[in-house]
Amino acid sequence: xxxxxxxxxxxxxxxxxxxxxxxxxxxxxxxxxxxxxxxxxxxxxxxxxxxxxxxxxxxxxxxxxxxxxxxxxxxxxxxxxxxxxxxxxxxxxxxxxxxxxxxxxxxxxxxxxxxxxxxxxxxxxxxxxxxxxxxx
Numbered sequence: 062x063x064x065x066x067x068x069x070x071x072x073x074x075x076x077x078x079x080x081x082x083x084x085x086x087x088x089x090x091x092x093x094x095x096x097x098x099x100x101x102x103x104x105x106x107x108x109x110x111x112x113x114x115x116x117x118x119x120x121x122x123x124x125x126x127x128x129x130x131x132x133x134x135x136x137x138x139x140x141x142x143x144x145x146x147x148x149x150x151x152x153x154x155x156x157x158x159x160x161x162x163x164x165x166x167x168x169x170x171x172x173x174x175x176x177x178x179x180x181x182x183x184x185x186x187x188x189x190x191x192x193x194x195x196x197x
Contacts (some may be wrong), residue, residue: 091156098152118144 071077099116107113117131123138134140 077183094156094159095152098148098155102155103148115144115147118142118147 103115107115119127119131119134120143121127121134122140125137125140125153129137131140131142131145135142141197151166
């Protein structure tokens with residue numbers, strides 16, 4: 062029973078619960094960013110570049126035709142799916158930028174907190190008392 066007690070103490074510690082919440086929120090946030098990139102940003106980029114659909118950009122490696130969709134080309138053999146890679150890379154850049162901004166804001170909030178006053182060392186207090194006594 063000792064191991065179960067240790068596991069219970071470990072599982073209910075604040076750090077473990079915080080980590081679990083962070084993983085769940087991070088997963089959901091990743092899906093949101095993925096949707097923003099695939100459903101909003103990539104279509105706009107494709108439209109700007111002449112109606113291109115990056116999700117189906119690939120280089121055939123097994124003599125597949127380039128007129129196939131990416132899924133069909135993968136069924137026919139190996140492909141180098143650089144359009145999909147570009148989309149995932151854009152996902153990463155956006156997610157990294159958002160996390161950077163969040164950390165930056167948290168660091169600014171930490172700096173804004175007033176520092177606790179540092180206690181004056183006892184020697185300095187004694188010297189001040191001596192100085193004040195001498196002035197009198």
